[in-house]
Amino acid sequence: MIEQKRILATSIPGPASQALQQRKVSAVAAGVSTGLPVYVTEASGGILRDADGNQLIDFGSGIAVTTVGNGNQRIIDAVTKQITAFTHTCFMVTPYDSYVQVCEKLNELTPGDHEKRSALFNSGAEAVENAVKIARHATGRQAVVAFDHGYHGRTNLTMGLTAKNMPYKHGFGPFASELYRVPMAYPYRWPGGAEHCAEQALRTVTDQIHAQVGESNTAAVIIEPIQGEGGFIVPPEGFLPGLADWCREHGILLIADEVQSGFCRTGDWFACDHEGVVPDLITAAKGIAGGMPLAAVTGRAELMDAVHPGGLGGTYGGNPVACAAALAAIESMEADNLAARAREIGDILTDRLGRLAEKYDEVGEVRGRGAMIAMELVTDAGSKEPAAALTSAVNKGCHERGLVTLTCGTYGNVFRFLPPLSISDDLLHEGMDVLEESFTAAVG
Template sequence: MIEQRRILATPIPGPRSQDLLERKQAAVAAGVGVGLPVHVTDGAGGILRDADGNQLIDLGSGIAVTSVGNGNARVVEAVTEQVRRFTHTCFMVTPYEPYVGVCERLNALTPGDHEKRSALFSSGAEAVENAVKVARHVTGRQAVVVFEHAYHGRTNLTMAMTAKNLPYKHRFGPFAPEVHRVPMAYPYRWPGGPQRCAEEALEVVTDRIHTLVGEENTAAVVIEPIQGEGGFVVPPPGFLPDLAQWCREHGILLVADEVQTGFCRTGDWFASDHEGVVPDLVTTAKGIAGGMPLAAVTGRADVMDAVHAGGLGGTYGGNPVACAAALAAIGSMEEDDLAGRAREIGAVLGDRLTAFAARFPQVGDVRGRGAMMAMELVADPDTKQPDAALAAAVSRGCHERGVVTLTCGTYGNVFRFLPPLSIGDDLLHEAMDVLEESFAAALAGGPGAGGS
């Protein structure tokens, strides 16, 4: 077990990491970028250890993947045992119990008490794409509605569904057709402010669908209950339940993309649970399997069973080792009450970030839920002009001081915090202290400001 403390043995990145970076540049395609060029050798709890012996506080969890913590004992034991037994058969050739077990757990845990079915895949994008396939098949309609600031993946269809050009879509088109984008209920940036967003957003969205697409042509509305890459945008209370009701009235399937928000991240098993929203289809990945590649579509039994045999699947989908990891990770979430821990983390981060906002006017907005928190940085709090340069400088400063941080947002000006749910409060507070120091240094523009 790695001692849960930050250690700066060398400057970040250290010499061994720099040597490995040279190897990476010589061997790995340039299009595969890295945010922090340290090469990790070990991880546990809230700490990552690099090749130079530095120990960094992890506020990213591999983008919400290692929610139960790297090296989770239950996951390690389950994976080891499954590898001893067999590593692969392809479920569509000869099935196995772990796949069925994961589907049973998903059917029980996802929102709603109706009868459900699940299918397993390997990535979040693959899950989203299959949810669209199911929706189009069962409704006989083609149009898919998505939102501004959305992120759904890197396949051709999910790039079309994703809003942000760089780095995801630039010069990769043409993209899949029949994807239509509508405004997101984004309280901080809604014209007229948060209250008008709460009052107007649903009407704006549904009117746009009616006018530009047509309800009778719409197979699915796909939404992240809290947007991820788009900036951790939390819609106002009531928007999601009302959207779900509108979809039901028009025979449109509501697809909740819970790839980043699922599995206790927001303080509930799924972010949809917060307001009792019951989607027709739910896509999951990331935190499902403790770091192993696994994804799923779970939905109403009548919808999922409408697809012909062989219409869903994939060679690696529901790999038995990944399934074993998922069953162990879900067990850890239950036994360790990681949903409750996420709420505790959210309280710590919320208090610290609110204090940040009071001290630094460049913090335009603090938002999120549970262990999925963010602050949006602006050059001017009155105009709300995004300040991506400040976000990048603060993030570099955190990296140099041994804290793994992530930025996001359509404008690149949002700090997102996704710590493992196994992290201790002491590490959270230390990381926030480092963030404050890096913030002040970046504003001052002096040494340690995170310059290149």
């Protein structure tokens, strides 16, 4: 295991990473960009080591993927054992036990005590796409409703569900049809004020679906219980349960996209657990398998079984190596009580960010749950004008000082903090020191 210590051996990026980046530019399509071009050679816990010997504190977890930490010994052992046995057969041709085991765990861990079924895929976008297929097939309806600021993937269908144009949708249309968008319950920016957001947003959403789509035409409403790329927007208490009740009343399926918020990230197994919301279908990926490509759709048995045999699947979906990693990751989450650890991390992050907000008016809001925390930056606390340039400057400063940070938000003005749940308190505090130093320098 790498020493859990930040080391700046060279400037960042260093000469070796710069040389590798030149090769990348010559070999890799320009559309595949890199936010921080340091080339990682080793990682464990909360540290990434690059080709120049720099050691960076990781506040991104590969976008919420390495939740149990890089170098998790349970995953290493499980993957090594599986690779020596076999790497692939295709579950649809000759199946294997680990696929079934992962589905059993998903059926057990996802919200609700009803009978469930699961199906495995490769990526979050693929899971979302299949959830929509299942919803349309099971209901016989076509329309799917998504939310402002939502992000659901990069396939054609999921781009249509995604709200943000650049860089995800620009120039890639036309997109799939029968996709509709409604306002998100965004307390910080709700026109009627945060205190009225839950009630007003729910009424706006349901009225808009009624008028513009029609309940009897709507197969599903899809929502991230805490929005990811859109800015870690946390809907106010009561909004999600109210939406679930309304969907149930009208025979509309509620799809919870928990690709980023699932698997202990928010301090519960799934973000829906916070208010006891039980979706009809739930999508998972990212943190499910400790870095191996795996995704899933889990849902009510009668919905999942409504699709004809052969209607769901894919060559690599539920690959045995990825399944082995997922079982080991879930074992780590259970054995190490990582949901509780996420809450501890959240307490540290919100405390430190709250103190930063007391010093600087540019910190408009600190929000999130568990180890899924955000800081929204504004130029003026009164107007709440998004401070995208300041966000970029602070992010650049963090990178130069050896802290891997991620930005997000429809307006490009939100920091999202997604540290691995294996990170130490010492590294968390050091990372926050780096953030504050970078913030102070950028504000001037």
